[in-house]
Amino acid sequence: MTTTRLVVVAGIRDMAGNRWLAAYFAAFVVVAQSLFWFGGTGPQVVLSLLNVVLMVVPLVSLVFGAMHVYASREFVELLLAQPVRRRDLFTGLYLGLALPLTAAFVLGAGIPVLMNRGFGANGIAVLALLVAGAGLTFSCVAIATWIALRTDDRLKGIGMALAAWLATSLLYDGAVLAFASAFGDWPIEKPMLAMMVTNPVDLARVLVLAQVDASALMGYTGALFERTFGSALGSLVALGALALWCVGPWFLAARRFDARDF
Amino acid sequence: MIALRGIDKRYGTQIALHDVSLEVRPGAVTALVGPNGSGKTTLIKTILGLTRPDAGTVALAGVPIDREGEYRRHLGYMPQAGHFPEHLAVGEVIQLVDALRRGIAVDDDLLHAYDLGAIWEKKVSALSGGTRQKLSAAIAFRYAPQVLILDEPTAGLDPLACGILKDKIRRVRQAGCTVVITSHIMSELEELADDIAFLCDAQLQFSGPVVALLERTKQPRLEGAVAALLRARSGSRPDAPPRYDVENIPTLERP
Amino acid sequence: MVSTRQVGIVGLLGISVVLCVRVAAAQIVVDPRGPVRSITQALEMVKAGGRITVRAGTYREPTLIVRTAGVTLEGEGWPVLDGESQRAVLIVTADDVTIRGLEVARTGVSNIEDRAGIRVRDAAHCRIEHNRLRDNLFGIYLQRALGCVIADNDVTAHGDGQSTSGNGIHLWYSPQTTVERNHIAGQRDGIYFEFSAGGITRHNTSERNQRYGLHFMFSDSCRYEFNTFRANNSGVAVMYSRGITIHHNRFEQSLGGAAYGLLLKEILGGEISENAFSENSTGMYLEGSSHLAVRDNDFVSNGWAAKVLASAVDNTFTGNRFEGNAFDVSTNSRSSNSTFDRNWWDAYKGYDLDRDGVGDTPFYPVRLFALIVEQHQPTLVLLRSPMVAVLDAAERVFPVLTPEALVDKHPLMRSPR
Known part of the structure; x- marks a missing residue:
């Protein structure tokens, strides 16, 4: 555990000086603040931020995450030559990357909301947005780490991270749309909701939307959606599924880290 | 001190090490030589547990190495190129490794010799390649290891720093440390090495005292002796095109 | 000429005096402790144009029928007329009757008749005002009534399902009715018009009804203004009528x-203006209607x-404000036969180089995703x-994707309100 703690702290210190991470943080501050400046009210800001979060958080977590794992490969060799256990070291490296990225997002998006008293009546929605973004970061960093650990070619690995981003953010939903169009005559509401659980980006979206009143507006499907994900149990299930999307890839990456040659 | 028995290692279809058995004498400096891609680095990483062999065993002082990695407390390692997190300060890197290896008395010789104290607060990103190499060397020697593994330690170092390093290698050897070193500079190895292990085409072609090699190849210098080994290797397969310019073994090649 | 006028004035005076005397003479007081203890009795006694004052108390009587023209039946201190879940409470069958200040309660449910708290049948010019109607199957029921006024009533029910609940204010073949300042909640339909043309419905609040806040069919030339329809299960539905005017109403939380x-079906001609549609699943639904402004x-x-x-x-949408809707406009086909012009859309991302307040590029309010949905x-x-966002972006790059027929060629740059 000491190993993990030491490596996490070192990772956080290293990331604290990272200009890209600072830019990531600043971008969220600027976007969130300008949403308020342009006269946004609570729920509108949450929904606008949601669009940004769903695109940017996975992209940055995947690509920046993979690049970071590649960049630290030699240092990892040096650390592995010390008397440490691989799993402890891996946990430290993962958290040392995921925690600063999460903090940059949560603070970057959260501070403007706090300053503009955007919590208020939308507290739950804002909280859901921050939790969803954090979960997405942890999940995507794990996926990126896994990709980078199993692909030695850096360019290929970053390409795969980009592909993973495209797949989770766009292609998956495209496929769902195609499915819905093909089987439009069937009662597919429930399969559709199930499909939302099997993609972390959709899960994050669903978690937030269920907390924004807007989804109740959306007729029968909206009501079903609200009932499914808006209830305490539904939110817990969605949160649990998102947690699985963090633990699953993390476990794969950890196993890869244990087994691979450096 | 280090006993490798029947080490096999493949990467996909490519054979990196084939049936390598090597005994590294305690308290001696063993030079690991061979052309690029002959498996030197793989062999070193196998000893460190960074790479796991497909077959064979590695034992340190008679004890087989395990996955726990506690045995590495007795090992010092200087990789081919020192890479550290860009935004950590020199001091933070050293303190991190200190903390990971807690409870070991430290040897500050190289730290002082390279005057790393003066750049203690400096970020790694601001360091030159040579300075990073110095930091890497300082860390390798810092924990007074029983076994030192140096992968191309002098590459990138200026002559003065090089001299300091070689001097330090001699002194730890005198203190009883076992050293495994790779280099493409034969003259350098000639100065330092007691024993030599020659790897070519993933196999160990020769291992033994330097003098034995000179005697066997009837060469006055190590460089000539290694060239003769290479020539003999390619001569044994007359149909094979010569793979290396044996008269001019590459002296320095960085990735 | 002069003498004729004088005669006229004298005549009018004479009639007035006679009327006053008659009204004063015809006042009957119903009191649980008085000489006249039942409304039934009072109704038997009352003369045309007479007044019955009902004092506070609970009156459990057989269904009361007002057969005498010009009668005013008035409560004092909210007397309760209780149907004991057994029967209709009050029926008016004469002209010019006024019902005021009564609490009419508990008709109970019947499967064979539309029981009502207050029913007006085949009568003209009634006034039903300032009454409380509580837990009746139907609240106020007008059946072949002409030119009545229903005002300031509070009609509430706690029905537990559509089958057991009737409408709050129900008009059937009752033209030129004025329905104003009533509050209706918890009925099946709050206000119901069928075959009742030329009415005015204004300043009512109709909420939490089990079906529609307002429901009318086959009722031409009616006006609906300044009403609030809120959180009704199915909103408001208006169907099969011509020449309707709907303005300054609020349609909320359906x-x-x-x-x-507001659902409009088969409405021919009319104006829908200055209303507010907010927080509905669907703000306005337009089907088979034409020539609406x-x-x-x-x-x-x-x-x-x-x-x-x-x-x-042939409907035209102008000067409307579209803000914060998940979808602005949706339609069921790629073609559209209604016109949108000079509306304000928060989703419009165009520019106005000539600074005339109108965007230089058209706005297509139907997104591809809306069509798919x-x-x-x-x-x-x-x-x-994000996929939908990409779809939207793709539409900007490849306008061919956008369902083109529906377009606002002159989107406003600034919100009109």
Whole structure:
């Protein structure tokens, strides 16, 4: 555990000086603040931020995450030559990357909301947005780490991270749309909701939307959606599924880290 | 001190090490030589547990190495190129490794010799390649290891720093440390090495005292002796095109 | 000429005096402790144009029928007329009757008759005002009544299902009725018009009804203004009528798959202006209607602001404000037969180089995704997915994707309100 703690702290210190991470943080501050400046009210800001979060958080977590794992490969060799256990070291490296990225997002998006008293009546929605973004970061960093650990070619690995981003953010939903169009005559509401659980980006979206009143507006499907994900149990299930999307890839990456040659 | 028995290692279809058995004498400096891609680095990483062999065993002082990695407390390692997190300060890197290896008395010789104290607060990103190499060397020697593994330690170092390093290698050897070193500079190895292990085409072609090699190849210098080994290797397969310019073994090649 | 006028004045005076005397003479007081203890008795005694004052108390009597013209039946201190869940309470069958200040309660449910708290049948010019109607199957029921006024009543029920609940204010073949300042809640339909033309409905609040806040059919030339329809299960539905005017109303919080702020079906000609549609699943639903002028309305925070089906033709939308809706306009086909011009859309991202207040590029309010959702409802789970954002962006790059027929060629740059 000491190993993990030491490596996490070192990772956080290293990331604290990272200009890209600072830019990531600043971008969220600027976007969130300008949403308020342009006269946004609570729920509108949450929904606008949601669009940004769903695109940017996975992209940055995947690509920046993979690049970071590649960049630290030699240092990892040096650390592995010390008397440490691989799993402890891996946990430290993962958290040392995921925690600063999460903090940059949560603070970057959260501070403007706090300053503009955007919590208020939308507290739950804002909280859901921050939790969803954090979960997405942890999940995507794990996926990126896994990709980078199993692909030695850096360019290929970053390409795969980009592909993973495209797949989770766009292609998956495209496929769902195609499915819905093909089987439009069937009662597919429930399969559709199930499909939302099997993609972390959709899960994050669903978690937030269920907390924004807007989804109740959306007729029968909206009501079903609200009932499914808006209830305490539904939110817990969605949160649990998102947690699985963090633990699953993390476990794969950890196993890869244990087994691979450096 | 280090006993490798029947080490096999493949990467996909490519054979990196084939049936390598090597005994590294305690308290001696063993030079690991061979052309690029002959498996030197793989062999070193196998000893460190960074790479796991497909077959064979590695034992340190008679004890087989395990996955726990506690045995590495007795090992010092200087990789081919020192890479550290860009935004950590020199001091933070050293303190991190200190903390990971807690409870070991430290040897500050190289730290002082390279005057790393003066750049203690400096970020790694601001360091030159040579300075990073110095930091890497300082860390390798810092924990007074029983076994030192140096992968191309002098590459990138200026002559003065090089001299300091070689001097330090001699002194730890005198203190009883076992050293495994790779280099493409034969003259350098000639100065330092007691024993030599020659790897070519993933196999160990020769291992033994330097003098034995000179005697066997009837060469006055190590460089000539290694060239003769290479020539003999390619001569044994007359149909094979010569793979290396044996008269001019590459002296320095960085990735 | 002069003498004729003088005669006229004297005559009028004479009639007035006679009337006053008659009214004064005909006042009957019903009191649980007085000489006249039942309303039934009072109704038997009352003469045409007479007044019955009912004092506080609970009156459990057989169904009361007002057969005498010009009678005023007035409560003092909210007397309760209790139907004991057994019967209709009050029926008016004479002209010029006024019912005021009564609490009419508990008709109970019947499967064979439409029991009402107050029913007016085949009568003209009644006034039903300032009454309380509590837990009746139907509240106020006008059946072949002409020119009545229903004002300031509070009609509430706690029905537990559509089958057991009737309408709050129900008009059947009752033209030129004025319905104003009433509050209706918890009935099946709040206000119901069928075959009742030329009415005015204003300043009412109709909320939490089990079906429609307002429901009218076959009722031409009616006016609906300054009403609030809120959180009714299915919103408001108006059908099969001509020449209607709907303005300054609020349509709010109609939530659900078949709930509409305002559903218009087969409406021919009319004006829908300056209303506010907010927080409805669908703000306005237009089907098979034509020649409607929809102007200066606010559509704010709805799921779908307006669904305009292809069967709706020649309607014009101008000066409306569309803000914070998940979908602004949706339709069921790629072609549209209604016109949108000079509306304000928060989703419009155009520019105004000549600074005339009108965007230089047209706005296409029907997004491709809205069309997909219209055809395949379940795709709604992808709402606000990045994929949908990409779809929107793709539409900007390849306008061919956009359902083109529906276009606002002159989108306003600034919100009109």
